[in-house]
Amino acid sequence: MDFIVRQQQSADTACAYLGTEPSDIRGDLEALDQHWTETVRVAVSDTGRIIGAAVIEWDEGLDRSWVHGPWVGEGEWRSVSPALLEAVTTQAPVGRHEMYASVDHGEMAWLASHCGWRSGEANFEYARTSSVPTGDIDPAIRPAVLADEAAIRELHDQEFPGTYARAAELVSPDGPYSTLVIAPEGKVLGYVAFQLQGESTLYLDFIAVHTDARRAGIGVTLIDGAQQSSGRERVVLTVDEHRPEARAFYASLGFELEAATRPYRMSPSTSSMG
Ligand SMILES: CC(C)(COP(=O)(O)OP(=O)(O)OC[C@H]1O[C@@H](n2cnc3c(N)ncnc32)[C@H](O)[C@@H]1OP(=O)(O)O)[C@@H](O)C(=O)NCCC(=O)NCCS
Numbered sequence: 001m002d003f004i005v006r007q008q009q010s011a012d013t014a015c016a017y018l019g020t021e022p023s024d025i026r027g028d029l030e031a032l033d034q035h036w037t038e039t040v041r042v043a044v045s046d047t048g049r050i051i052g053a054a055v056i057e058w059d060e061g062l063d064r065s066w067v068h069g070p071w072v073g074e075g076e077w078r079s080v081s082p083a084l085l086e087a088v089t090t091q092a093p094v095g096r097h098e099m100y101a102s103v104d105h106g107e108m109a110w111l112a113s114h115c116g117w118r119s120g121e122a123n124f125e126y127a128r129t130s131s132v133p134t135g136d137i138d139p140a141i142r143p144a145v146l147a148d149e150a151a152i153r154e155l156h157d158q159e160f161p162g163t164y165a166r167a168a169e170l171v172s173p174d175g176p177y178s179t180l181v182i183a184p185e186g187k188v189l190g191y192v193a194f195q196l197q198g199e200s201t202l203y204l205d206f207i208a209v210h211t212d213a214r215r216a217g218i219g220v221t222l223i224d225g226a227q228q229s230s231g232r233e234r235v236v237l238t239v240d241e242h243r244p245e246a247r248a249f250y251a252s253l254g255f256e257l258e259a260a261t262r263p264y265r266m267s268p269s270t271s272s273m274g
Contacts, residue, residue, distance in 0.1 A: 001026060003050045007071035011102035015068050016261040029068070032057040036068075041087040043072070043080040052080040058092035065092040067099040070111070077107040082115055089266070096267040103260045112264035120263035122241040126255040129234045133224045141225040144171045144179040144191060151188035152181065159208040165193070170206070177205060180225050182218055189213040192222040194230070202232035219249055 005022045007013045018025050029036040036055045043052030054069035070084040089097050101108035103122050112119060144152060153167035170179045170193045179193040190209035197203045204226065209218045227235065235255070239246050 001029075003053055003073075004029075004069070004071050007069075007073075011259070012104045012106065013071065014102065014105070015071065016100040016102060016259075017066060017068055029055060032068070033059065039088060039091055041084055043076070043084055051076045052084050054084040054088045056088040056092050058094045060094060063094045063096055065089065065094050065097045067097060069099075072107070078110070078114075081107065081111045085111060085115060096265065098263050098265045100261060100263045103262050108264065109262075115266070117264045117266045120265055122260055122262045124239045124241070124247060124257055125236065125259040125261075126239065126247075126250045127234065127236040127258050128250075128253065128255040130227075130254065132227050132231055132233055137225055137228050138182070138221050140182050140184040141180050141221065142183065143229075144181045146171055146173075148181050148183075148188055148191075151183075152179070152191050155188070155191065155208045155210060156206065160206060163206075165205065178226075178230065180222060180229065182222055182225075190218045190222055192226050194226050196230060196232065197236070200232055201234040201236055202226060202230050204235055204237035220253065223253065 001022075005025055008015070008018055008020050008025055014020070018028050032039075032055070034057055039056045041054055042050050045051050050073075052070060052072040054067060054071070056065050056067050058065035067085065067088055069088075070081045072080050072084070085099075097117075098120075099108065099112070099117075109119065111117075149167050149171045152170060156163075156167045156170065165177065169175045170177050170191070176195055177193045178195070179191055181188045181191045183189065190213065191207070192204065193206040194202050194204045204223070207219060207222055209222075223235065227233070236258075237250070237255075239250065
């Protein structure tokens with residue numbers, strides 16, 4: 001555990017499924033579906049010192065695994081990490097495997113390529129802490145109601161096909177999402193969906209504006225509206241690599257890049273080592 005905690009302290013040696021706090025790392029590892037002490041594999045030096053480790057969790061129903069690590073001491077990566085990866089993945093009776101690291105973790109990219117794993121799309125985490133905008137909320141913004149489902153679905157399915165929440169969940173009064181629409185003269189031009197995290201944070205799940213209504217300040221108005229209606233100063237969100245316009249939008253609003261991560265995947269169609 002001490003070795004893993006040390007490697008977690010820097011993005012270029014860490015596994016992105018886990019954080020940096022020792023108690024969080026221990027708690028997350030303890031909570032894996034297969035107990036980490038059963039799946040952990042270590043590499044040791046001639047003198048018996050731990051120089052590498054890896055853990056794995058899998059779900060047979062989903063036919064997927066999530067490799068935690070590998071974590072490897074400085075200078076040992078290329079000699080140790082391929083064997084560690086193989087030692088954990090061969091335990092998992094599933095066809096698809098994933099590992100996840102900062103884009104700064106160059107050795108992880110090397111390992112994936114060396115073992116024939118595919119690089120997935122990078123994911124960028126942005127955050128901004130700012131005073132909750134004061135003044136009147138734009139009168140065209142209101143909470144989404146069930147009758148907005150079709151209009152939201154059209155935009156949502158176009159912008160986020162196959163994502164983790166459907167339009168019906170975004171407008172459901174019993175669902176986890178708070179959703180606002182901007183609908184001047186009754187036509188929905190955009191929506192924002194968010195969830196509250198802790199005492200002061202708003203996690204922005206989705207925001208989209210109709211193509212023909214973009215660059216008119218609606219995106220800004222929706223984020224202001226979400227902050228005003230929730231009273232939250234900190235806004236966090238993630239954006240995929242294929243959305244450079246959205247990244248420009250958040251950067252122009254003063255959001256800062258907190259992390260950039262990339263999944264690496266192996267599936268039956270991807271060859272494994274050799
Ligand atoms: C991202 C999105 C919501 C922005 O909405 P919008 O209403 O066009 O944004 P705004 O008009 O409020 O833009 C505010 C500022 O952001 C920046 N910005 C917005 N879109 C931009 C783009 N395509 N390229 C560069 N900068 C951009 C500009 O600085 C803009 O100010 P300006 O128009 O005065 O130059 C919209 O482009 C969209 O729906 N994209 C598709 C869905 C999506 O990517 N959502 C985010 C997923 S995480």
